[in-house]
Amino acid sequence: MRKEALRTFLLSALIAFLLTFMLFTPWEQDKEARLFFKLIILLLMLTVLLSYVQSIKQAERIKRVELTYTVIRCSNCNYKLEREYREGDFVFKRVGICQCGGSLYIDMIYTIKPQRPSKPWLLR
């Protein structure tokens, strides 16, 4: 991640330098050289854009951590409790007694993946 950011920064700095160089140099005489410089700058800008896209995709992958929940129900009444999964939980495990006297058991354990954030149009 840090490597990606550093690469983007270095490329951006290089583009800025080349642009400044181009602005303060009298090019009127040499059209080919100006074209050549423009091409290089265009390619570098494309590289920066790709690097940026890649870093966003990587950040997305890191952010999307799965979350697991345990649903506890009472065998007698409509009591339902949802909490985070703990080690040792398994479905149909008896976990206690309800206030109504019925036994509490794990009814469901499920995992959810957070939704992907909506992407900018360029990345779709």
Add this chain to the structure above:
Amino acid sequence: MNGSVEQWSSIYYMLSLLAFMFLILFNQRIQVIMWLMNITRVLKKLERMVDECRSTLINTMRKYGCTLEDLNYTINELLEFYVIEPVERDPFGVIRRLEHLINLQRGKFREIVGRLAPKADDVTRKNIENMIEASIAVNTLYRIVRHFFILGKKTKSMLIIAQLEMALPYIMRFAEAYFNAIKVFSQGKPLGDGIGPLVAGKLMLNAEKKVVKDDTVIAEVPFEGRRLIVIKALGPGGEVGKPGKVIEELVEENGGKVARIIMIDAALKLEGEKSGDVVEGIGAAIGDPGPEKFRIEEVATRYNIPLDAIIIKESLEEAVGAMKKEIAEAAQRVVDRVKELIRERTKEGDIVIVAGIGNTMGIGQ
């Protein structure tokens, strides 16, 4: 000034001509180099996956009391484990021979896990067995990709390299699914494939359970005048049991007087289909290598028992990964569907066998 421009133009013309000639002559070679670069990248990823699988297994074994100094070597040997399929040229008794080999494999894994993780309880041992199986799958994919990569490079065969490169997305899908499954196996969470046992567990919730042979549990559940015999693998360890054998014995015990056999299992969905969709069909809904399915089909045909299949659609990643919310929520819908089916197609006094097929990891009874 004009002379300078003309000179530059000639150089550009020559350069573009050379570039054109180069592309004409070496375009295939460039394409092969690009394919090889892509395969190398994927191969490195697969290698990292295998290394991680290996270190997860080593850490798990150490956690559960393994004191072997050359554990790395033992795990490497274990990752190369294979089963030679029985000869099919003479198909007589092939299922019996295949079952024997599956039993041997199961016994071998149990013996290895018992030796390498002596302090692990029964549930953890079964989960470790599942971890080993998933690691072997990832390692096999890695070895296959590496084989064709080296073979393609050695023989300079564009055909081998192209085929391998084009199959890579599919191979990586399998590899990533099994690689991610290892973490779920180590935590003992319910798998997507566990939907069958989950439904069976819901049906037998308050009934008395009996553990029968080969880590399979049954319960007799009275339902509106019918006698339901519900079958599932013994949980919460990662186990699939032997539902085929148990169904065969139950039918024989009842003299073939079973009105219906209903099987519930997860099935791979096609792209574009929705996960957690419940679909009904006929046949033995079980994804084993053969013996269990064969026994069920055999006994159902012998006694002319209708076989109903209820499947819950999932992708491969969902089946071997942790159970998703939409799949867990489908369980109650399946229970209602089973009850409706029994009401519609059987009458009071009938015996109905309901089997929840799949890996029961993280699902008790």
